[in-house]
Amino acid sequence: MTTVGFWIYLMSDCLIFAVLFATFGVLVHSTAGGPDGKGLFELPFVLGETMLLLVSSFTFGAGMLSAQAGRKKQLLAWLAVTFVLGLAFIAMELHEFSTLIHEGAGPSKSAFLSSFFTLVGTHGLHVTCGLAWLIVMAHQVVRFGLDGIALRRLACLSLFWHFLDLIWICVFTFVYLREFL
Template identity: 60%
Template sequence: MADQTMTTADSEKPIFYVEDYHAPGSTMFGFWIYLMSDTLIFAVLFATYGVLGHAYAGGPTPKETLELPLVALNTAMLLLSSITYGFAMLEMERNDKTKTLLWLAVTGLFGIAFVGLELHEFSGLIAEGAGPWRSAYLSSFFTLVGTHGLHVTIGIIWLVTLMAQVMIHGLGEDNRRRLTCLSLFWHFLDVIWIGVFSVVYLLGALG
């Protein structure tokens, strides 16, 4: 008869266990799905603005409310932040933690400047009586531009969180994957903003 003796150590071993493993490819695939869903959200907001963008209800028109020089400066802030994030990714590939953090910090400052200028624009419009409640045009304008600004704000919070993780844990595989995901998100917001700038501001000022 086979020996049925089981030691204490053997009895404490789990019969079934789940290996703590997270495939990097699954993270990137899931993040691409998220970006596609976000693209659909912005597509709906652009379509809504296209329908309501001329419903002024006797209120101010884009020519009367939009300040192209301010928006051009804001656009420059966001585009520069995308360039500096690219520098951060290059330093990450070189495994230079200090320079990676430096460029991430510069990116965050450009992002904060972008959000600050956008809030300044919104507060100025509201002070002039051109708030989102004034007309369908202004409602769609504030919703589209504000949703993008909210995304940038979330990106800044994400950026600060990742900087803390890099400072503590370095440029390991997990943090590299997270920085890559944020890079995709940040450049995605740049592309969306180019659409906003062209459709809302440039066409609005010319229309």
Template identity: 70%
Template sequence: MHVKPDQHGSHAGGHHGHGEHDSGGNTVLGFWIYLMSDCLIFATLFATFGVLAANTAGAPGGREIFDLPYVAIETVILLISSFTFGMAGLHLQAGAKAKVMQWLGITFVFGAVFIVMEIHEFMALIAEGAGPSRSAFLSAYFTLVGTHGLHVTAGLLWLATMIHQVWRFGLDGVVRRRLACLSLFWHFLDLIWICVFTFVYLRGVL
């Protein structure tokens, strides 16, 4: 029996492939479970840093190595990226595809600047002989801050992926759910960085 092909078949098939394995409830629940596991990881790293913060073994401590104004600029940049992501969310609710992509792109730029600044900070410390192998304090510091940096880098890759998906698929239900999860992840990283800035840097120079 001859079946008349659907004139929109190729597009529908591609869209179906885009979301066929993406169950909304499972996606959100799985992401919250992941986020809670991340909280445990960072809680462990903060606790470890707190225990080892005084173990400098004759190496420089926080007062000697931390450039608070520089880190404050990093902090402002990351907080601005959280604001720009919020703007993307507002335009997502309005269904403005081009504006969503624009604000996601701006968020990516701010996140990338943050990472570049962090890498520069690490390289400067290592060049000054304050690398992670110098003392327990420095080892805990590089591990905690570096783990956050790796998460931001993963967030940047996710951002780039979502910009592509918005461009290709539009603002359908699947893309909206994924952007909602990414928004939670990005704001979570901002919250963790505020804790890092307060507990590591401010506490370290006082």
């Protein structure tokens, strides 16, 4: 039942992101005479962010294999690596946001930038929640071991983390990459 409920939650999150993508798609050219994405985005930097998140998906998957094999220490090590990669992603996103704001391209500059900050920031908020959830799960595994409850919760977190990677691939393609193609 927990897994079904979690899938329902993920589908509601899909709807949220669908609305944010649609809003961005409508407002992408509403720059109010200000800069557009091509003039603002640094594709190699964002590609670095993308690689961090994709690698974190692999490390989480390795952690789940360790969990299913009952290897608690390996699981905790993989969760720690996943956490560091996710934290580095968030740090890069915050750096990008602060650079854009410092350059005068904050969310109040245009509808395009408002929709950009909302879409990318919402994804960043989800990753931050995923990082908090990683800490909680690591604590639970240390304290209670790898029982059925922990495995089910880890499976839900795995769905969430991979969902975030999928959303980021869409963000990378639809927001950043399209500016340079």
